Amino acid sequence: MTDIETITVPGLLCGYPGVAFGGYVAGVLAGRVAAGTVRVDFRRPTPVEVPLGLARTADGGAVLTGADGVLAVAAPGELDLEVPEPPSWEEASAAAEAYRAAPPEGVVDCFGCGLDRTPDTGLRQHCGVVPGRDLVATAWTAGPALADPEGMLPAELVWGALDCPGNAAGRLRGAVREGAVTASLMARLLRPVPVSSRLVSYAWVLAEEGRKHRMGAALTTTGGELCAVASALWVDPR
Numbered sequence: 001m002t003d004i005e006t007i008t009v010p011g012l013l014c015g016y017p018g019v020a021f022g023g024y025v026a027g028v029l030a031g032r033v034a035a036g037t038v039r040v041d042f043r044r045p046t047p048v049e050v051p052l053g054l055a056r057t058a059d060g061g062a063v064l065t066g067a068d069g070v071l072a073v074a075a076p077g078e079l080d081l082e083v084p085e086p087p088s089w090e091e092a093s094a095a096a097e098a099y100r101a102a103p104p105e106g107v108v109d110c111f112g113c114g115l116d117r118t119p120d121t122g123l124r125q126h127c128g129v130v131p132g133r134d135l136v137a138t139a140w141t142a143g144p145a146l147a148d149p150e151g152m153l154p155a156e157l158v159w160g161a162l163d164c165p166g167n168a169a170g171r172l173r174g175a176v177r178e179g180a181v182t183a184s185l186m187a188r189l190l191r192p193v194p195v196s197s198r199l200v201s202y203a204w205v206l207a208e209e210g211r212k213h214r215m216g217a218a219l220t221t222t223g224g225e226l227c228a229v230a231s232a233l234w235v236d237p238r
Contacts, residue, residue: 004055004065011048012121013111020046021111022182023163025064027156028054029074030187032062039077039186046071077186081231084204086220087130092139092200099128099138104171106178112164119143123161125201127168136168137202139222147195155189158219162187162230165203166215170234174205176213179237183212187230198222211236 007028009020026040032054046052046064053065061075087095100115103126107115113125120143127136148154153161163182170176193199203217213234219227 004053006051007054008051009046009048014048015110015112016045016108018048020048021160021163022046023112023160023185024156025072026074026163026185026187027154027159029062029064029072030159031155032056033074033076034060035076037077037079037186037188038074039184040072040074041184042072042182044068044071079186079188079229079231081216081229083216083218083226083229084133084135084202086200086202086218086224087133087135087137089139089198089200089222091130092137092202095128095130095136096126096138096140097128099126099136099168104168104178110164112160113168120145123157123164125161125164125168127165127172127201127203129172130202134173135202135204136165136172137200138165139198139200141198142195144195151195153193153195158189158193158228159185159187159230161199161201161219162217162228163232165201165217166230166232166234169203169205169215169217170208170213174208174213174215176234177236180213180234181237183233183235185230185232187228189228191225191227193219193227199227206231211238
């Protein structure tokens with residue numbers, strides 16, 4: 001490994017209580033990998049507000065470590081994903097409202113999908129079912145507090161927007177159980193995302209077997225231009 005830098009995930013960026021939001025963690029690691037597509041595998045929950053070690057590896061990847069050992073690893077990947085046509089802003093808005101009106105059991109204060117988050121304190125990935133489509137979607141705009149100095153959504157938060165939609169697809173269109181976690185997330189970012197822009201996130205079920213559920217996810221502009229795509233593996237609790 002190369003030199004180790006120390007990072008700390010702020011408490012605001014949690015997924016489950018005391019546990020860092022997986023999409024953000026994946027994005028941080030991906031930023032240390034020189035590849036267009038990156039796969040991140042989660043080994044243990046990453047704590048918030050605790051100093052962690054982050055280092056590049058000799059094979060071009062990156063590794064995050066904590067007191068208990070390796071937390072997550074990243075490496076160049078290959079993403080072969082057929083992406084469905086995105087729903088319209090109106091369809092995604094209606095799906096989000098339906099989700100907020102009747103969310104699944106076990107919703108927590110997650111940076112990615114927490115119901116009490118504001119556009120400045122979370123990504124609000126409230127993905128509900130799109131009628132007549134085998135997918136879930138949400139319409140959203142990030143708040144200015146989430147912007148980088150150029151007014152763009154930071155890459156690690158674009159990764160974050162590709163995480164929670166997979167859980168929603170699994171809960172509402174598949175067989176994912178309450179308490180499932182992201183075991184791996186592989187993504188490719190295609191274009192910068194202005195914080196002020198109206199965005200549509202959507203996700204769909206790729207395959208399911210036992211406790212394992214593979215999901216596809218995408219982020220687009222309201223004009224249907226792809227900003228990012230991902231494949232995620234979600235695993236049910238034992």
